[in-house]
Amino acid sequence: MANKLKLSLSPHVHSGDSVSKNMRWVIIAMLPAMLWSFYAFGLGAVIVTATSVASCVFFEWAINKFILKNDQCTLCDYSAVVTGILLAFNLPANLPLYIIIIGALFALGVVKMTFGGLGCNLFNPALAARVFLLISFPVKMTMFPEVGQMTAYADAVTAATPLANLAKTDLMPLFMGNVGGSLGEVSALCLLIGLIILIATRTITWHIPVSILATVFALTGLLHIAYPVEVATPWHHLFGGGLMLGAVFMATDYVTSPMTAKGQLIYGFCIGFLTVAIRVFGAYPEGMSFAILIMNAFVPLINNACKPQRFAKEVKK
């Protein structure tokens, strides 16, 4: 009997939380936006999503097995699936397969596994891959199929992102998702449903998404008052382009975001600020992915600067 007993330090119970549980909630939260993309872009969206997820999972498995010789099954934590879906969310629905596969290889091979796998990467893999593809294939990555071409894929009729002409776009289609764009970013409504799922299940806290959205709304609001013709309304900026997708699913990535509430608020504010700066004053119509990647690099500094409120320090009476 006695030699069967286990000895270990307390605590002897666990919350039951796990990496895979959190990742599953992220996937569930992405479902509304994913289903909307299937509805809006039809076959093309299905092909892009399937290719992206399959190649991300394959590359994670292959790199673990053949290069790192790591027997641990890291696929079970679903993080490669999350990266795959997020990458697809950032791509147009008519993108050729080889570009998607290159993107997946960059995301997993360069951005994630090189640094040691889940938890060790400095940058958000899906987002870094998107920017890599944007710079490598600038035309294919910025021409988006128009909504409602259910059976089209490579032959879909395309147009530039509505962001290029944001002020002239109607607000309602922008909110619902009846506009061109990359798969996951078009429907602000579906992304907001995802946000509610993430916060309700305590997968993430409100700090990052709310601070980004509030910053963008406030800054574009001020700019719109100052330049009513050149700058679109804050609502357009909020619902248009990749802002909502970035705020809900990209910037909130555990690994590449700050650890304390204070740090997260600073991080969110800076992302919002950079996004508006690039959108309004920069050469690119979209600034969200650049803003997040730039701030990813600052996360270690933010973590050092923003300590949590220690017990009994600066006690408020």
Added chain:
Amino acid sequence: MKTFRIGGVHPAENKLSAGKKIEPMALPKQAVFPLSQHIGAPAVACVAKGDMVKVGTKIADAGGFVSAAIFSSVSGKVAKIDSIIDASGYRKPAIFIDVIGDEWEESIDRSEELVTECALEPAEIVAKIKNAGIVGMGGACFPTHVKLTPPPGSKAECVIINAVECEPYLTADHQLMLEKPEQILVGVSLLMKAVNVTKGYIGIENNKPDAIALMREKAAKYPNIEIVPLKVQYPQGGEKQLIDAVIGRQVPNPPAIPIAVGAVVQNVGTAYAVYEAVIKNKPLFERVVTVTGKALANSSNLLTRMGTPMNMLIEAAGGMPENTGKIIGGGPMMGKALLNAEVPICKGSSGVLLMTEEESVRGKEQNCIRCAKCVGACPMGLEPYLLAKLGEYNDWERAENEDIMTCIECGCCTFTCPSNRPLLDWIRLAKNTVGGIIRERNMKK
């Protein structure tokens, strides 16, 4: 609902033995009394092999001011003074007494009659508590008379009774409140008198509404004692967290002690022991112990004589289940895994918890995903993920700068980690090492 301000978690409560009447345990054949059952200097044996003792006979003197005397819980003959592995896992000197009959010291008042009046002066109360060998019964086992002797320059403003019982599974304090509320209230007023304060609080977690209602009803006669219901949140019963929750003050970091904010905190079991010692002349030699576990047939609250081996309690609760994987002295969040069930019940033994083999296996450790859940859970406002890494990398200097010494080892971080990382294990390693470095530095000064 009042609660502490930073962090916290809510483990499954699993109060399997809630509502089970306190039942007296049968006497053991041999009782074992480790000489070190408290924080501070070990007690010094004052009996020798072959001596006859009664229930309540002093068998070891306090070994200093921060120490406590030990009293026999049985009558019989001292068999030997040897050593035993106690709940801490260390081998410690102990007195072994063979039980013969059940003869009590005459000075102990064994009647059930409730006495509420006490004419003793504060100093006399403290002396009686000291002479009864009372220590904190929540598990830390700090000698009670020391807490009741504020250091020069500090002044107690209130007594806070810890009746939170925030550890999952444990119900000993809960049941004690249901069965001995009036005695507890007398004990609380004695503690208040001892430190000369006029305000007492009894903090009870809100998952014990029956105890809150009963204590409120009985406390109507004590206008200075307030029952404070507290949110069900672990570690509500941590001393610093309890003070923060009840009076909204945060005790500064060590070496400051609760008296720095005017608080004297005592466990509810201690308050009951104080009543028995001061009013009934009964030294501390028995306590209520929760014996529990999901596979155990009959989880119970047992009034147990000190020195009784834990396996007797387990037998009384239905016997050791086949699939027992871990025996824990105390609760699942802060209790200690035991080497075997021979370990005797001591002053600080609040519970014996049996976990099944399945429950005893830790989840597979994965990379830290930097989700910051440990940071959110830490009730001291620390960054457990960072402290654990610093422990792993032996960076003691930075660990000290990151306030590792303020960690209360409550376990919220390890409990909450989705990657199953043994955060507190690493933090303990670092904390012990840093503590050693600090002591060495202070000695050189």
